Amino acid sequence: MSVFALDALDLAALLCSRVCHDVISPVGAIVNGLEVLEDEKDADMRAFAVDLIKKSARTASARLQFCRLAFGAAGSAGALIDTGDAENVTRNLIGDDRTKLEWNAPRVLMPKNKVKLVLNLCLIAAAAIPRGGVINVTITGADETAAIKVSATGTNARLAHAVPALLAGTPENDSVDAHGIQAFYTGLVARASGMSLKVDVAPEGIVIAATPDAIAAETPNNSEAAA
Numbered sequence: 139m140s141v142f143a144l145d146a147l148d149l150a151a152l153l154c155s156r157v158c159h160d161v162i163s164p165v166g167a168i169v170n171g172l173e174v175l176e177d178e179k180d181a182d183m184r185a186f187a188v189d190l191i192k193k194s195a196r197t198a199s200a201r202l203q204f205c206r207l208a209f210g211a212a213g214s215a216g217a218l219i220d221t222g223d224a225e226n227v228t229r230n231l232i233g234d235d236r237t238k239l240e241w242n243a244p245r246v247l248m249p250k251n252k253v254k255l256v257l258n259l260c261l262i263a264a265a266a267i268p269r270g271g272v273i274n275v276t277i278t279g280a281d282e283t284a285a286i287k288v289s290a291t292g293t294n295a296r297l298a299h300a301v302p303a304l305l306a307g308t309p310e311n312d313s314v315d316a317h318g319i320q321a322f323y324t325g326l327v328a329r330a331s332g333m334s335l336k337v338d339v340a341p342e343g344i345v346i347a348a349t350p351d352a353i354a355a356e357t358p359n360n361s362e363a364a365a
Contacts, residue, residue, distance in 0.1 A: 141307035141329075144314055144322065152319035153209055159316070160201045167194035200230040208257040209323070218247035221256075221277065228260050228275070236270025237292075243277035251331040252284065258324040259288040259346050262301060266344050267292035283350060286333070291343030302337050305346075 144152075167190055174187035204227045207219065222245040233239045239260075256275060263273045271292015278285050303309055304321035307329070314322045328335050334354035338345040 142309055142312050142314075148314075149319075149323070152314065152316055153323060155316045156319055157205050157209060160205060161198050164194040164198035164201065167191075168198070200227070203227045204231045204257065208254055208261070217250045219250045219253040221245055221248055221253065224253050224256055225275075228257060232260065232264045232273065234270075237264065237267065238272045240272060240274040243275060246280070248277075248284065249331065251327050252286070252333070255324065255327045255331055255333060255348055256286055256288070258320065258327060259286065259348070261320055262297075262324065262346065263288050263290035263344065266290045266297050267295050269293045271295060271343070282332075283353065285350065285353070286348040287345065289343060289345040295341075295343040297337070297339050297344045305335050305337065 171187040171191035225241045267290045274289045276287045301321045304318050305325040307325045333348040336347045
């Protein structure tokens with residue numbers, strides 16, 4: 139089956155919609171908090187508003203920093219990104235009282251597209267455990283042989299049924315909307331990185347492995363969601 143090609147302008151528009159969706163909620167909360175400060179005289183309400191503004195500002199900043207690495211240029215063509223920076227922005231985004239991030243990767247410089255792939259796989263993993271759980275990121279090997287595995291385990295863990303096809307670049311009805319653009323983009327990044335994706339779904343969670351094409355070609359049964 140041939141890979142679906144999305145028009146460049148549509149891709150840019152859908153990704154922009156995704157980023158705006160991620161930041162509009164905390165930014166809106168900041169605006170609401172400022173309005174309370176302007177109109178409210180009660181000390182407790184003003185303290186609540188200040189706390190809301192602080193928390194929302196931190197959330198907006200975390201989401202923007204993550205999106206900058208996951209979707210942005212993050213340097214010129216061929217740039218390398220520190221995996222330590224990737225870990226930090228991921229922890230700031232998804233590490234909370236409900237979700238634990240286990241990061242098992244050396245701190246090295248990796249090609250930016252491979253780092254983007256890691257971050258986008260983390261987004262898919264986080265979406266699979268809406269009630270919280272554990273996200274595990276493992277990077278093994280180095281340079282051209284580096285392999286990535288991201289897993290998510292938690293209560294009622296599930297992967298949206300459209301995700302494997304979107305990762306593979308074969309969306310249903312040959313169309314991609316704002317809800318599916320992130321998974322579709324993840325598949326694009328994987329192919330640009332020379333990586334093949336394999337999705338495993340089990341009752342306790344999901345695992346998505348990204349393997350260099352040359353290695354994946356030697357491994358049989360590697361195609362629930364090959365990118």
